[in-house]
Amino acid sequence: MSKRDYYDVLGVSRGAEAAEIKSSYRKLAIKHHPDKNPDDAAAEEKFKEAAEAYEVLSNPEKRRRYDQFGHAGNSAAGGYGGGAGGMNMDDIFSQFGDIFGGGGGGNPFEGFFGGGGSRGGGRRVQRGSNLRVKIKLTLEEVAQGVEKKIKVNKQVACQTCDGTGAKDKSSYHTCSTCNGSGSVRRVTNTILGQMQTTSTCPTCNGEGIEITAKCTTCKGEGLTRSDENITINIPAGVSEGMQLSMSGKGNAAPRGGIPGDLIILVEETPHESLKRDGINVIYDLYINFADAALGTSVEIPTIDGKAKIKIEPGTQGGKILRLKGKGLPEVNSYHKGDQLVYVNVWTPKAVSKEERDVLEKLKESSNFKPQPGKNEKSFFERIKEYFE
Structure with missing residues (x-):
């Protein structure tokens, strides 16, 4: 099943500002949150889908890649790319807790849905x-x-220190203020009843642990x-x-x-002989006047090695020959481009006396006088014919 467009998922336009994207995601997350929709698989899937869309569109770099290459831009070498099902609840809660002003990432929705603690504490x-x-x-x-x-x-x-930042095991223990949850809860009595708020633990800064003596190697980092x-x-x-x-x-x-x-x-x-044009490859072939008039066979470079092509007698300068399937593949596709050979007839800048005498005789022949439109299509006609 193909993924939906991330902008459609969040219900925003492609030119939406960061604040609009954040606000839209917040509304969808609250609407489809599993605590609000218990045992509703469809709602949970929409909740994950919205989180994945927000994860990309809220990041300027990932959003730019998505705008340019679509879903493949962030998954071609092992990025997200796993669909809505590729993100679990822990990923979502740990990464997006900040937009709800919650307790540092454990379950930022607990303040909205009355706690429940089904997914653990709020350790950052x-x-x-x-x-x-x-x-x-x-x-x-x-x-x-x-x-x-x-x-x-x-x-x-x-x-x-095995990444803990502590000098030894005795220097690394659960935060006494939040008991390892990373967040503290406060209940306030109001005219509407009790209101519960959750905030980051001020003692451990949401990490859920305290370090009394730092590791000398990493300085506690x-x-x-x-x-x-x-x-x-x-x-x-x-x-x-x-x-x-x-x-x-x-x-x-x-x-x-x-x-x-x-x-x-x-x-x-850059390749020494070939130029890239999208998925097509271009090669400029230069032949002399005699070969263009009489025809010949020439060997040209391709991505796969050498290839021999035939030049028909009477070939005009500007003719484009196509080697089908000799271009580049599209990313994650079996489709391949072509190699286009642009034929250029080389005109010498200087000639010898003998060559001049031969050319003087040839130019008087009616067969060597230009006859545009009679036997050969124009350059623009050939270009149009190729793409059709």
Whole structure:
């Protein structure tokens, strides 16, 4: 089943501002929240779908990729791409709690639906930052897809303290203020009855733990830097400027949080003979006047190697020959473009006396006088014919 357009899911236009997107998501999340719709699978699915749409459209970089490439822009190399079912409740509560002003990410809706505690406390789950790398690809690698192995220096969990940031186990314990929930609740009596509010624990800042003595290696951050070898599978058909995402391959988050993503920016290395035009490949072929008049066979480069093509007698300069299926594939598709061979008839800038004598005789022949429109279609007619 194909995904719905994220803008349609949230009911906003493509030019919607961040505040409008946030407000629309908030309304949908409250409407379809599972606590408000118990045992309603359809409502839960809509709740997840809205969360996935908001996760992309609220992020300027992911939104730009989505606007340019659609759903494939954030999933080509292991990004979200899993549909509404790809996000679980813990993901949603931990990442989007801030828009409800709730308790740091556990269940930000408890203030709306009277608690219930069915999904645990409100401990804040931190997220690591994203990493960005550039990958240079040849035209051949773009055509076939390629596996690249790179070394990335990034933040990883501290080996000394196992990512806790504490000097030892006795220095790492549950927050005494919130009892590990990461949030504190207050009940206020009003004329409408009791009102319950939830806020981030001021003692542990929503993490649910306290550290009395910091690790000497990471200074209490829970993170150190290290090199990691990462294998990147680049799909065939990517293009210059496209960004791919590998989920969880970015910087680690302290205390077992969610790792960031690795963003891969594609750069193309120019080919010595071929030029790219979308999924088509262009080659400029230069032949001399004699070969154009008499016909010949020539060998030309293609992405797959060399290919021999036939030049018919009387070929005119500007003629376009098509090698079907010799272009580039579309991303995540079996469709391939063509190689277009632009025929250019080379005119020498200087000739010898003998060559001049021959040419003087030839130009007097009626067969060598230009006859436009008689035997050959115009350049624009050939272009129109090709695309039709």
